[in-house]
Structure formats: structure tokens, C-alpha cells
Amino acid sequence: MDRIPVAVHAEDPLSHAGVAGQLRSRPEILIVEPGSRTQPRVAVVVADSADEPTMHRLCALQLIQRQVPTPRGLTFNGLAGREIDVLRLVAEGYDTAEIVEKLAYSERTVKTVLHDVTSRLGLRNRSHAVAYAVRQGLIAAMTWKERRWRGST
Numbered sequence: 001m002d003r004i005p006v007a008v009h010a011e012d013p014l015s016h017a018g019v020a021g022q023l024r025s026r027p028e029i030l031i032v033e034p035g036s037r038t039q040p041r042v043a044v045v046v047a048d049s050a051d052e053p054t055m056h057r058l059c060a061l062q063l064i065q066r067q068v069p070t071p072r073g074l075t076f077n078g079l080a081g082r083e084i085d086v087l088r089l090v091a092e093g094y095d096t097a098e099i100v101e102k103l104a105y106s107e108r109t110v111k112t113v114l115h116d117v118t119s120r121l122g123l124r125n126r127s128h129a130v131a132y133a134v135r136q137g138l139i140a141a142m143t144w145k146e147r148r149w150r151g152s153t
Helices: 013-024 052-061 081-091 096-103 107-121 126-135 144-151
Strands: 004-010 029-031 042-046
Touching: 004 013, 004 052, 013 029, 013 042, 042 052, 081 096, 081 107, 081 126, 096 107, 107 126
Parallel strands: 004 029, 004 042
Antiparallel strands: none
């Protein structure tokens, strides 16, 4: 049986030792210590809360999978694929009518998606939603040159 390499990250040594100890008892798991040549396939993060510093640590690990494997297709940050698609187009400067055309959604659907995202996440408007998506790494921030190049195609 192939063992799954797992890295344990915790805020304090006691939590790290406890979680790593529990996982070591499983024959299918190989605990990967820092500095090991084995690349972990899974990261277990132990934290008291999912606050901003914890989220930054998660993003810094670059081990997290952004898509949660569920039928609903929610991302790690709780946004569905179509919500990200709409936010990406808003970030590129498209208005509602252009998003409707590009995604073949109804105008009502696009407006509902934007309303749901802003309401659910406590955001003020489209710009705030785009900024959130960029900060969370859901969409990439584009430079002026990239925006200009995309507009010319």
C-alpha cells in the first residue's frame, strides 16, 4: 500500500505533536517533517479560528486545493465556479449585458449571482467583490498592459 505523505502545521508544538501522533498511528499515512525530501500531498492545518492570519498561512502553503470535491462545486472560499466566472468578467471591465453575452446567462442570473456574492460575504458592491476575489486568489489581478492586450483581441 502506498502511504500518503502528510504535513502537519500547527500554531503551537503541543497541537502539532497531538495531531501528528494521531496520524502516525494510521498505516496509510506518512508524516512528512519540515526539511524532508518527500513532498507532502496533504496538509493538515491546526488553528483556533479561520481568521485572516490563518488564511494567509494556508495560501502560503500552496498545498491547498481550491476546489472542494462536492457536487455543489464550491471553492475553498465558498464561491461556486459560475460566481468566480462572473467576478472574473466584472474584473475585466465587462458590464452586465456583456457578461450575459459571454456566459450565455440571463441578465437576471448575472445580477442574482452578484447580489448573492456581495450579500453572503458582506461586501458593499461589485468592486468590493472583485477585490475580495483577487485577495483570495480566486481571480488574478491584471496589469494595465494585460487589460489593454485583452481588450484588443
